[in-house]
Amino acid sequence: MIAIINTGCANINSVRFAFERLGVNPEVIRDPAQLGQFDRAILPGVGHASVAMKRLRDQGWDQAIADYQKPLMGICLGMQLLCEQTEEGHVECLGRIPGKVRHLETGQLTSPHMGWNTLSEVKTHPLTQGLNRDDQVYFVHSFAHSCNANTLVASEYGTRFSAVVAKDNYAGMQFHPEKSAKVGAKLLNNFLNWQL
Template identity: 75%
Template sequence: MIAIINTGCANINSVRFAFERLGVTPEIISNPEQLKGFDRAILPGVGHANVAMKRLVDQGWKEAIAQYEKPLMGICLGMQLLCDYSEEGQINGLGMINGPVTQLRTGDLTSPHMGWNTIQIVGQHPLTRNIDLNDQVYFVHSFAHAVNETTLAQCIYGQPFSAIVAKDNYAGMQFHPEKSAKVGAKLLNNFMQWQV
């Protein structure tokens, strides 16, 4: 039983279809009270951190996510919202993943960081099982989590940044596994098998 949290800040259908391709039918939930009835959950997100965080707070998701003790994974903006702080909108996040989210310093490269890029595994974890050295995933973002002790995989685009993070029962993927073909499917399957 997997829930996809609907805060109105994401295109949740692409995430749902990705799980359905793995033979899993997730349920889209819009009420925080429903969360405790599921074995694991996804927090997707696109758009501006300030708007998304306000919705999480106003709709009661902040408390529900903080009290959740099973695997919960944020995708893209959803991952950033799980962190301590975001420079985008100068907001405090949910505080489940240590470290700040800051503007990606891309140098001469185009911003936002958009397209396929290689991830490098830096920490062994059930989420990174069977991920190879040259595996690529699909990114769309201009803010990123600094590499720290919660980082399981990093990517370099102008600077190193966290591609996959995890702490306790919370995890995040900065890229879009649902748009990352076979590698993304492998990562989502790892999440389905992750026990905490």
């Protein structure tokens, strides 16, 4: 059973529909006490990091996520919230994945980074099975995790940044797998099959 965490900071329907297309019926949960009942969980997110972190803390999700020992994946802002801290609002985040989220230095390119982009580096991991360099996924973001040892997949837009990260039972995807066609479906399926 898979849970989609609803903190009020995401449009969760597209994520739910993406899993339903894979033959899985996730349950949307609003109570942190429910989290431990599920085999895996998704933390989606859109909007401003400081607002989202306040909601996570106010609702008790920070502790529930820290205590969770099964696969949990953040998507877009959800991935950034799993990291240590972010320059967006200069807030401390959940600290589950080492590294900082910084403003994406796009140079002469348009900000935010929005649209399809190529993956430039892919490490071997259960979450990246079947993924190739030059596969394309759909991004919408202005902040990004700086690449480090926890980066499984990198991409470039003005500068190199983490597209997929993982540490222990926590993972994150900066792009939107639910909007990334066959490549996104493959990645969501990998998450469903991820065994710790």
